[in-house]
Amino acid sequence: MTQRNADVRAALEFHAATRYWRDDDGGIAMGTPPALENAIWEEDRSLEPYPFKVYETLEPIPLPRDFAASSIPALEALSASGLDGAAAPDLELLARIGLLSNGLLDRTVTVRDTVITYRTAGGTGARYHLELYVVCCDLPDLPAGVYHYSALDHSLRQVRSGDVRAALGVEAPVVMAVTSTFWRNAWRYKARAYRHAFWDAGTSLSQALAVAASAGVPAELVLGFADAAVNAVLGVDGAREATVALCALGRGGPPAPDVAELPPVNLPVRPVSPREVEFPAIGAMHRASSLDTRAEVAAWRSATVAAKSPEPAGRLVTLHPLPDDAVPPDPVEDVIPRRRSTRRYDTEAELSFRDFSTLLDRSARGFAADVLPPLACYLIVHAVEGLTPGVYLHHPALGAVELLRAGDFRADSARIAVGQSYCADAHVNAYWLADLRPLLERYGNRGYRAAQLVSALRAGKLHLGTHALRLGACGSTSADDEVIEFFSPHAAGMSYLFVTVFGVRRPRGPG
Template sequence: MTQRNADVRAALDFHAATRYWRAGTGTGDERLVMGTPPDVESAIWEEDRSLEPYPFKVYETLEPIAIPREFTPSALPALLTVSADGTAPGGDVVPDLAALARIARFSNGLLDRTVTVRGTTITYRTAGGTGARYHLELYFVCADLPGLAAGVYHYAAHDHSLRRVRSGDVRAALVAATGGEPAVAAAPVVLAVTSTFWRNAWRYKARAYRHTFWDAGTSLSQALAVAASAGLPTELVLGFADQEVNDVLGVDGVREATVALCALGRGGASAPSVEALPPVDLPVRPVSPREVTFPAIPAMHLASSLATGAEAADWRSATTAAAGPEPAGPLTALDPLPDHALPPEPVEDVVLRRRSTRNYDTDAELGFRDFSTLLDRSSRAYGAEVRPPLDCYLIVNAVEGLTPGVYLHHPARGAVELLRAGDFRADAARIAVGQEYCADAHVNAYWLADLGPLLERYGNRGYRAAQLTSALQAGKLHLGAHALGLGAVGSTSADDEVVEFFSPHAAGKTYLFVTVFGVRRPRTAPPRR
């Protein structure tokens, strides 16, 4: 049985077991719990602080390979690269070492900002991560490149360097694992994103598996934009034989596993055939003195895995209806900025000053053109072999010329549909488990999916794809907000309360991800009301 036709109860049961709920009587004793009543548990672990995971993967015996640290800003506006479609002019486009260093730095590198939580100092990354519990690793599988010999390289974020895990050109193994995916076959470099689940699960338990794809989507939104700024064609690939790819990278597929691939560039030398690869046996610094396994994570990962390249090819051959629901309410046409009017700031500068904004100016309106530009640019098509259809619902609190209320974005129509008018600031905070900045923000954007047809076509792996895609689109919106001088932040929500709030229109759908955005409150402003 292929993954596409497999029993999808695994995805549905996992989602039910990792729902967030607000428990209590509403008299000050409310708390966040996870699960489906009556089977609920505390949403947060962190029970043994001596096990707090080390946030980096460190190969103890591999010498670091120096890579560029300083980068000339690209010439394209950030919003142009955020909305790039992944294509490039014909001919060979082969990245060099500097291009890989740039992509790694601006999608999973370190910032010069830290936070101390209960005695632990955490250094922020260039891409946001849930709770700053960073768990992603980047690997490059490449041919001979200008400045870098063929091999498999791990990007070490802690010292901004590469370490060679394998020597030689083994790209053919990835071609086989993806079932001959054309973009992978033509790419001189394939970027692989892995997650070490425990590094996030230490805080978030089994829900960390959702965060795996949220954080991967956020990181990839920046990797795609940086690649576009360098003129590199890209294609995101989510269908692959999991263990075959893990074996290429030398990861076990249980504690650390590949969650996404991205073809970078086009052309150059063809991938030579490869024999069976020897296992990678390299000592790695322990993440913790010991690790706690939350069984739902390995169970869901196994249930959504593909065994062969043939299964991967079959999986991506499925199609879903791309057309969204027909609008029934009033439509307002969006008015996005054209290419020539976009702010000129490059994506590298935007990434370095990106923040999680939790203070919004409730005395100002968000300009309608900025609102339009963000929805338009973040929802445009990008290079990917699978893009699950998602619905973006909006709580509009204060946008110039728009009636406050609940809206649905129709990307193909370039419009938003008014579903329900009213002041829903209090509801925005309520379904965000009491986080008041959601009430203050000018817009709350929620991505939902109809999992029924999605899982029918893509099996349990469709759940992975939906979670990652929602976060990737939100990541594009977050970058775009900062490019326009605005603020944005991802949030937490009570799953079923989100669906109930957007119903009846959203009845039967599943909540995936939320980002709020708007005009930042000036630092000199008085405290929030």
């Protein structure tokens, strides 16, 4: 690791500086007392960022929109290991992944005279800031090169020609890169947008991995890479727009040829805003968690953290998920377009224990990645068939949940979620927490990136699973320290990463 990655104060200080708190007026403050500030920016609406990256001089390569339904049920695809399958990536797979992990839906909302078009993967506050690029060898229907996926018109644009995969340090026929243009999210969320970069990337990648699995194409998440080298390949500056994750697609293929020094990419791009406001904590944290050389990358990828699995002290309840031959047949092509944030739950109904079990089991299964930081999933159960309401911890290796504290915690669910009432109405609140110190000691500041992204990826799998079961879910936010206090003493010393609530949707009323 670099020296800046070895000193993990950057991650701990950034996490502390971007904590949420409920203020006395019912709003949200950010920081660590007494240094608190308003959590929301949006001070100049004339600067509202344009939500798409547009290369002004590159011709679009049209992509198909209509796909034959895959034969693998969505619940199987979202829980796939990523190691199976022998199909090779092609243009249709790139079109599927682009559309189903960052493409546009035929659904809009108007917020203060701004029309926002929803995407297939959720984004914090609908402030969409992610871009997808693919770096490939020669494919049967696409020449080798670097391509940008345009969500605006569902097309590819060639940024570079030729096979430059070797410059990425990842071996695969296709490498997909996910970047964030930080300002497009920071316009609303200030420095906390850096957390959101990894939350939203994890959500998007949960769907990309499921799409690849549904097509029989192996896929592996790659979080360790040389930042400057990868950004240079893509032609992004690494400061305003930076790579946050890679995904290797396919196996084998022609070896990547050696690459000479690449010329810079100087292509005119539509401005995101008339001007941008800088939040220095974003750049500081990104630099502190960057890797510079191949040797640093190799050392980072080889690090491991032993997942602590304390012996359960409370009552264990064995889960009973649906067997493979009983999951709904709906494929990802049908499930992803109906994915949305559900904020209205049927408080008169119970969530079936079988569906509860299935969602926990499927979302916690392993997937191929260079690192998988250990996370803990705490649950606040309000209304699950046959399950005592209370606080639970999921033990994936045991196929069980442990009752930590019984009781009705609906009011607490809304309170720690900064007053959002749908958290009290939902049948279950799922919180992903991590003990950051041992994780950072082993992975450096970059371990913070990994923890945030993987927590959101697991939540994304659960969210997608609810729609496969005709249920609903919603990602949310919470007051960091109140979350830890609520789940303590069991969660003492841990840090809040991500929360998703889920359950039975409230039936639509007449008309």
